[in-house]
Amino acid sequence: MTDTLTIRRPDDWHLHLRDGAVLQAVLPETARHFARAIVMPNLVPPVVTGAEAAAYRDRIRAALPAGMAFEPLMTLYLTEETDPADVAAAYAGGLVKAVKLYPAGATTNSASGVRDFDRVRAVLERMADIALPLCVHGEVTDPEIDIFDREAVFIETVLDPIRRATPGLRVVMEHITTRDGIDYVASQGDDMGGTITTHHLVINRNHILVGGIRPHYYCLPVAKREEHRLALRKAATGGDPHFFLGTDSAPHLDALKEHACGCAGCFTATNTMSVLAEVFEQDDALDRLEGFVSLHGPAFYGLPPNDGTITLSKGAPVTYPAKIATADGPVTVFDPGFPLHWQVSQ
Numbered sequence: 399m400t401d402t403l404t405i406r407r408p409d410d411w412h413l414h415l416r417d418g419a420v421l422q423a424v425l426p427e428t429a430r431h432f433a434r435a436i437v438m439p440n441l442v443p444p445v446v447t448g449a450e451a452a453a454y455r456d457r458i459r460a461a462l463p464a465g466m467a468f469e470p471l472m473t474l475y476l477t478e479e480t481d482p483a484d485v486a487a488a489y490a491g492g493l494v495k496a497v498k499l500y501p502a503g504a505t506t507n508s509a510s511g512v513r514d515f516d517r518v519r520a521v522l523e524r525m526a527d528i529a530l531p532l533c534v535h536g537e538v539t540d541p542e543i544d545i546f547d548r549e550a551v552f553i554e555t556v557l558d559p560i561r562r563a564t565p566g567l568r569v570v571m572e573h574i575t576t577r578d579g580i581d582y583v584a585s586q587g588d589d590m591g592g593t594i595t596t597h598h599l600v601i602n603r604n605h606i607l608v609g610g611i612r613p614h615y616y617c618l619p620v621a622k623r624e625e626h627r628l629a630l631r632k633a634a635t636g637g638d639p640h641f642f643l644g645t646d647s648a649p650h651l652d653a654l655k656e657h658a659c660g661c662a663g664c665f666t667a668t669n670t671m672s673v674l675a676e677v678f679e680q681d682d683a684l685d686r687l688e689g690f691v692s693l694h695g696p697a698f699y700g701l702p703p704n705d706g707t708i709t710l711s712k713g714a715p716v717t718y719p720a721k722i723a724t725a726d727g728p729v730t731v732f733d734p735g736f737p738l739h740w741q742v743s744q
């Protein structure tokens with residue numbers, strides 16, 4: 399029986415670090431295990447220009463505790479006013495690794511997102527020319543569309559049309575939650591990738607709603623039926639290089655989660671590697687963990703995998719703090735609901 403596993407140091411291809419006191423508290427939780435992360439730009443106000451991304455990168459670097467190494471891979475928030483030249487310059491200078499598309503109103507802090515896709519056509523064409531990836535939050539926001547159908551409808555009405563209209567554009571469908579998303583991404587070429595979160599491999603919609611409403615399992619896209627979770631598990635543990643880890647670890651203060659109108663987001667940075675090792679072991683796929691967390695993502699982004707390694711060890715159940723403290727209040731750590739036996743030992 400395998401009880402240690404050494405893999406290349408992983409990266410997180412979709413992460414929310416926030417700013418200020420929350421940034422200070424959550425950054426070490428990711429930097430402890432991950433070398434790099436694609437950092438989401440949905441601050442208030444959002445990170446739209448190259449100059450704003452540079453300033454945010456500097457705040458992240460300043461928040462990193464001494465002795466820790468971590469490289470933030472910055473993103474720009476696509477708006478209908480985004481200037482193609484600014485995007486291209488931020489990419490050429492090495493600052494920015496992706497542009498993020500939020501359909502307006504889809505999720506936390508997405509009010510400045512895109513309403514009319516024709517208005518971002520020039521930016522998308524420039525991105526295709528220079529091979530700068532577009533990360534998409536794949537949900538439509540039409541109030542008539544049921545929240546559980548919003549991802550599937552997005553594929554048909556937005557994602558596929560954008561890709562057809564912009565040949566060569568590299569696109570990541572982020573935080574896939576449905577079999578429809580998995581099937582679409584898996585059927586495309588190597589200009590299409592998909593991220594899967596830790597929590598969507600573990601929870602289905604019952605976790606949110608059965609026996610009382612559980613705000614710490616509420617995130618967007620919302621977890622779907624069990625059959626969809628199983629499709630995600632198969633994709634993540636199956637070795638297909640289209641799929642890689644993007645935790646979407648999204649800290650919100652407990653006071654804002656446990657609320658009449660609770661914020662969307664699961665905070666998984668602290669225990670993600672333990673949860674994933676458990677999941678991959680349950681599916682007899684520990685030998686594929688490294689591909690999912692450390693190899694497929696860099697290959698999609700055209701970056702080298704990390705030189706360093708981490709070692710996971712299996713033993714008696716490990717415990718993590720239920721919450722981490724920030725100067726603004728506590729943030730609850732994702733509870734997978736089963737014991738965790740693997741921990742990063744070095």
Ligand code: NCD
Nearest residue numbers: 414505506617618648662663
């Ligand atoms: C994210 C957040 O809180 O910023 N929330 C979430 O539920 N995932 C936004 C997002 O990625 O949709």
Ligand code: ZN
Nearest residue numbers: 414438646648
């Ligand atoms: Zn996110």
